[in-house]
Amino acid sequence: MAVLVVAEHDNASLKDATHKVVSAAQKMGGDVDVLVAGHNAGAAAQAAAKIAGVRKVLHADGASLDHQIAEPMQALIAPLTAGYDAVLFAATTTGKNVAPRVAAKLDVMQISGVTGIEGADTFVRPIYAGNAMLTVKSRDPKKVLTVQPTAFAAAGEGGSASIETIPAPDGPFKSAFEREEIVKLDRPELTGAKRVVSGGRALGSAEEFHRVLEPLADKLGAAIGASRAAVDAGYAPNDYQVGQTGKVVAPELYVAIGISGAIQHLAGMKDSKVIVAINKDEEAPIFQIADFGLVADYKTAVPELLAALEKAGV
Amino acid sequence: MKVLVPVKRVLDYNLKVRVKPDGSGVDLSNLKMSMNPFDEIAVEEAVRHKEGAPNLPNSHYKAGAVTEIVAVSIGPEQAQETIRTALAMGADRGVLVKADADLEPLAVAKILKGIVEAEQPQLVILGKQAIDDDSNQTGQMLAALLDWPQATFASKLELTNGRASVTREVDGGLQTLAVELPAIVTTDLRLNEPRYASLPNIMKAKKKPIDMKTPADYGVDAAPRLAVVKVAEPPKRQGGAKVKTVDELVAGLKAAGVI
Numbered sequence: 054m055a056v057l058v059v060a061e062h063d064n065a066s067l068k069d070a071t072h073k074v075v076s077a078a079q080k081m082g083g084d085v086d087v088l089v090a091g092h093n094a095g096a097a098a099q100a101a102a103k104i105a106g107v108r109k110v111l112h113a114d115g116a117s118l119d120h121q122i123a124e125p126m127q128a129l130i131a132p133l134t135a136g137y138d139a140v141l142f143a144a145t146t147t148g149k150n151v152a153p154r155v156a157a158k159l160d161v162m163q164i165s166g167v168t169g170i171e172g173a174d175t176f177v178r179p180i181y182a183g184n185a186m187l188t189v190k191s192r193d194p195k196k197v198l199t200v201q202p203t204a205f206a207a208a209g210e211g212g213s214a215s216i217e218t219i220p221a222p223d224g225p226f227k228s229a230f231e232r233e234e235i236v237k238l239d240r241p242e243l244t245g246a247k248r249v250v251s252g253g254r255a256l257g258s259a260e261e262f263h264r265v266l267e268p269l270a271d272k273l274g275a276a277i278g279a280s281r282a283a284v285d286a287g288y289a290p291n292d293y294q295v296g297q298t299g300k301v302v303a304p305e306l307y308v309a310i311g312i313s314g315a316i317q318h319l320a321g322m323k324d325s326k327v328i329v330a331i332n333k334d335e336e337a338p339i340f341q342i343a344d345f346g347l348v349a350d351y352k353t354a355v356p357e358l359l360a361a362l363e364k365a366g367v
Numbered sequence: 368m369k370v371l372v373p374v375k376r377v378l379d380y381n382l383k384v385r386v387k388p389d390g391s392g393v394d395l396s397n398l399k400m401s402m403n404p405f406d407e408i409a410v411e412e413a414v415r416h417k418e419g420a421p422n423l424p425n426s427h428y429k430a431g432a433v434t435e436i437v438a439v440s441i442g443p444e445q446a447q448e449t450i451r452t453a454l455a456m457g458a459d460r461g462v463l464v465k466a467d468a469d470l471e472p473l474a475v476a477k478i479l480k481g482i483v484e485a486e487q488p489q490l491v492i493l494g495k496q497a498i499d500d501d502s503n504q505t506g507q508m509l510a511a512l513l514d515w516p517q518a519t520f521a522s523k524l525e526l527t528n529g530r531a532s533v534t535r536e537v538d539g540g541l542q543t544l545a546v547e548l549p550a551i552v553t554t555d556l557r558l559n560e561p562r563y564a565s566l567p568n569i570m571k572a573k574k575k576p577i578d579m580k581t582p583a584d585y586g587v588d589a590a591p592r593l594a595v596v597k598v599a600e601p602p603k604r605q606g607g608a609k610v611k612t613v614d615e616l617v618a619g620l621k622a623a624g625v626i
């Protein structure tokens with residue numbers, strides 16, 4: 054049994070999601086190799102080689118892989134799978150984009166957003182916004198999975214895998230990168246953060262969203278998230294959206310401010326260890342899953358909370 | 368240009384699903400079913416590129432960029448209603464591929480490939496995920512089977528001279544790709560806000576044609592690859608506790624060891 058993990062990285066650095074997918078791969082049993090596909094991604098490949106328990110790193114480097122676009126990624130990965138029983142991706146926008154394309158090429162039915170591994174062919178995943186947990190057994194000869202990183206502990210460091218260089222595909226391809234607007238963050242990245250402060254429609258404007266949430270996030274060393282309503286209204290960028298169709302987070306502390314708690318939002322945060330909800334409507338559904346519900350107007354509660362944290366020496 | 372828009376009949380997004388006590392699946396009986404919200408966005412996008420968007424001044428939508436919209440659904444007899452909704456929003460005709468069992472995304476993608484070969488569209492716009500099984504696979508699989516380029520999770524679609532420029536919602540922000548047509552695009556939430564069909568358009572939609580097909584018409588073996596072992600309730604959270612003051616909250620967080 055051999056499993057290939059497709060690394061999550063931005064060329065310069067390896068993302069922690071990779072460590073979590075490696076630990077999911079280890080649960081399947083057998084050897085685990087990691088593929089780093091990128092451009093000038095040597096540092097990411099080096100980092101992958103240090104993950105404990107990794108047998109080998111495959112490093113494909115070339116201009117076609119710069120942005121990990123689906124077409125060249127598929128051209129690279131589909132043939133590589135010949136030597137593997139399973140290919141695992143992180144359930145990130147990159148993994149979700151590429152994995153099904155590889156699976157279809159292999160005539161395999163992919164299993165998405167896996168949160169539990171019960172052996173080499175049996176997997177658990179949420180459906181219906183996490184309101185049901187589905188266990189499936191795959192009859193396909195190879196398995197293609199996207200793995201929900203928050204559901205697995207990160208594999209440790211201390212490995213010393215060999216790095217094998219393999220060629221990047223040349224194309225031609227029918228899709229090309231034009232440009233990107235990547236939000237620069239001085240804060241922890243949302244999906245890996247230990248603490249998350251999220252704001253909803255109640256914040257009312259982009260200025261208010263930042264004015265209220267940033268000092269609290271800074272104080273707590275937290276990432277900032279948002280509900281769909283806050284993103285749709287332009288208070289926060291799209292990649293802040295937590296939920297069924299946004300990002301899934303499971304921090305130690307999740308603070309929901311002016312968020313009602315629609316099932317689509319809960320799907321993205323209900324596995325957080327401790328949930329705080331601040332909402333002025335005591336009937337808001339978010340309170341049903343909150344460990345600490347505070348019925349209050351955020352306009353007074355958030356400044357009070359900042360002062361109280363200060364006083365408590367946080 | 369002709370556009371194909373697949374639409375799926377799913378449990379309405381406002382409703383919470385019930386897990387069957389015997390763990391064999393979910394119970395959808397007597398629950399309201401609707402078009403998958405991401406597919407509504409797909410239909411809306413196709414219609415705007417056909418009709419233009421007169422209410423959005425200086426928008427990138429040009430009337431006539433799309434000339435025909437075919438809405439297709441793969442599902443039970445009642446999925447006809449889902450197709451009618453698409454027709455009422457502005458699609459021109461429908462194709463229903465009747466399948467009583469829930470088909471997996473791979474089988475759906477294979478059937479769609481057959482429809483694409485028969486219809487020869489320049490563009491297929493799909494929802495990025497269906498809110499029932501949350502797989503987020505079909506568009507990407509269809510792109511692979513056709514060897515077409517793909518631009519998933521779209522928040523903006525511009526059509527110019529045989530190409531599409533597509534802005535995508537990605538984890539770090541936004542990414543724009545240029546893709547040659549024919550291509551696959553999947554929709555994200557910010558692409559547009561779908562219209563409600565007007566009553567006259569709902570009446571008109573009743574007269575639009577829907578072709579009836581089966582998976583066998585496309586030579587597709589739709590047998591499932593995954594066996595359902597069980598469907599269970601998620602673990603319940605012990606929530607519901609309230610605090611009266613911010614000080615009580617901070618003391619609680621300290622005691623819980625999270626600050």
Ligand SMILES: Cc1cc2nc3c(=O)[nH]c(=O)nc-3n(C[C@H](O)[C@H](O)[C@H](O)COP(=O)(O)OP(=O)(O)OC[C@H]3O[C@@H](n4cnc5c(N)ncnc54)[C@H](O)[C@@H]3O)c2cc1C
Nearest residue numbers: 253254255280281282296297298311313317318333334351
């Ligand atoms: C296909 C689809 C996918 C979706 N995906 C997602 C997703 O991934 N993530 C997501 O979040 N949503 C998603 N949604 C949307 C979801 O259904 C809800 O509409 C959304 O989560 C609501 O956001 P909200 O809680 O900020 O807004 P609202 O529901 O409007 O809640 C605002 C809350 O703020 C409270 N409030 C108002 N003023 C104050 C104040 N001064 N102080 C304190 N509290 C105040 C109100 O009491 C209310 O509870 C999706 C919907 C669909 C159809």
